[in-house]
Amino acid sequence: MVVMSKYSQEFKSDAVALVASGNSQAQVSRDLGISKSTLNKWVADDERQRRGLPATNTVSDSENKQIQALINRNRLLEQENEVLRRAAAYLSQIHIKNPK
Numbered sequence: 001m002v003v004m005s006k007y008s009q010e011f012k013s014d015a016v017a018l019v020a021s022g023n024s025q026a027q028v029s030r031d032l033g034i035s036k037s038t039l040n041k042w043v044a045d046d047e048r049q050r051r052g053l054p055a056t057n058t059v060s061d062s063e064n065k066q067i068q069a070l071i072n073r074n075r076l077l078e079q080e081n082e083v084l085r086r087a088a089a090y091l092s093q094i095h096i097k098n099p100k
Contacts, residue, residue, distance in 0.1 A: 016046045019039070019043050
């Protein structure tokens with residue numbers, strides 16, 4: 001059984017684009033006549049899709065927690081790599097002798 005959405009994908013994309021362009025979700029939802037929660041879900045789904053993750057309605061709570069834990073772990077590893085890169089750059093400067 002296929003469930004038909006009340007709103008077209010183009011309408012959803014346009015609403016998300018309005019929010020992305022700097023309009024508040026409250027204003028966009030009022031202007032388009034949709035609920036704030038619906039627009040918030042569309043924006044969240046768009047953000048997840050841009051990250052390469054599935055939409056929220058296709059993920060269980062346990063999978064969502066695991067995905068969030070992996071995102072947090074990835075962020076931590078990126079920070080650690082940045083610290084190591086800066087330390088390596090600093091330590092390489094120590095071995096360069098100043099010209100006299």
